[in-house]
Amino acid sequence: MRQSNKLSTAPGANPTWLRADGPAACVLDVSVVPGAKRSELAGLHDGALRIKLAAPPVDGKANAALEKLLAQWLDLPQRDVQLLRGQTSRRKTLRVQAAAETVQAAITARLPARGDAAMTTDQE
Structure with missing residues (x-):
């Protein structure tokens, strides 16, 4: 059984957390959890990427x-x-100078296999 909160979508369609902003840029919606034990991609929260950050708010x-x-x-x-919006909020909007397809592929590649722990980063 698959989760309803998928990070990837059908080919050619962007997920809810990603919008194209021209041919070489995109906008990401992110829900941040600051002060976490480690920085990691933790899936989705309310249509946004959920990212835990070791840094304090x-x-x-x-x-x-x-x-x-x-x-x-x-x-x-x-x-x-x-960072475009959300300087003091957990919900943030960021602009990335890269094609939406490239960003989607890079983020979904970082997802852990179902049932594994969240994908962590070496830097904390």
């Missing part, structure tokens, strides 16, 4: 960590990941 540290983490996962320079 103080002085923009979690926002900076989120931009850096996404850039690392997407193999992009950090300047290509920009």
Whole structure:
């Protein structure tokens, strides 16, 4: 049985957490859990990517960590990941200078197999 909250969709269709913003950029909706034990992709929450961050929600540290983490996962320079909305909220919107298909493939490749623990990162 498959979960209803899938991170991937049919070919050619973007998931709810991802929108194209021109041919070479996209917008991501992210739900952040700051102050977690480790930084990891934790699936979906309310139509957004759920990302746990080891950084605390103080002085923009979690926002900076989120931009850096996404850039690392997407193999992009950090300047290509920009927080648009949600500076003080757990719900954030980010713009990424990469095609939506590329971003979707990179994020879904980081998903753990069903039943495994969430995908973690080496940097905490």
